[in-house]
Amino acid sequence: MMSLNLKYVYTYSVLITVDNVESLLAAADHVNIIRLLQCCSDFLESQLCLENCIGIWNIANIYCCAELHQTAYQFLQQHFMEVARTSMEFLELTLSQLCEILEKDELNVRQ
Structure with missing residues (x-):
């Protein structure tokens, strides 16, 4: 590298x-x-896609890529139900990460 x-x-x-x-x-x-x-x-x-948005969100956080972090987070919020159903990365979220996602008003869920 x-x-x-x-x-x-x-x-x-x-x-x-x-x-x-x-x-x-x-x-x-x-x-x-x-x-x-x-x-x-x-x-x-x-x-950025349904399968990798959580991984990209985490990578952006590690390397302090603020704009990418925000973009990946917004993608995750907008497509939350699809990500939860299709992404293996969803199962690797920590409890604090999951709580951070779920507590936002911008989360796009039907109910």
């Missing part, structure tokens, strides 16, 4: 994939390459 970070520093381009984005994000965070952090964050936002 450090070689990809160095490549980005010199060329301002790097291939971000589903397989390397989290490691690349961690390495960029470690050496504080803000532009690469934003590229990884943008990539993750483009990949």
Whole structure:
């Protein structure tokens, strides 16, 4: 990952994939390459779906990607019922995370 970070520093381009984005994000965070952090964050936002929104929400929290964190959280709130039914990540939520989600007025549920 450090070689990809160095490549980005010199060329301002790097291939971000589903397989390397989290490691690349961690390495960029470690050496504080803000532009690469934003590229990884943008990539993750483009990949946001029912199955991965909780994981992306958690990753954004770990690496202090505030905008991505908010986007993933809003996606989770808007699609809560579908996420609860289809996402394996839903089963891995901590009690405090679940309570945080359920207590919000913005949560989109029928009843």
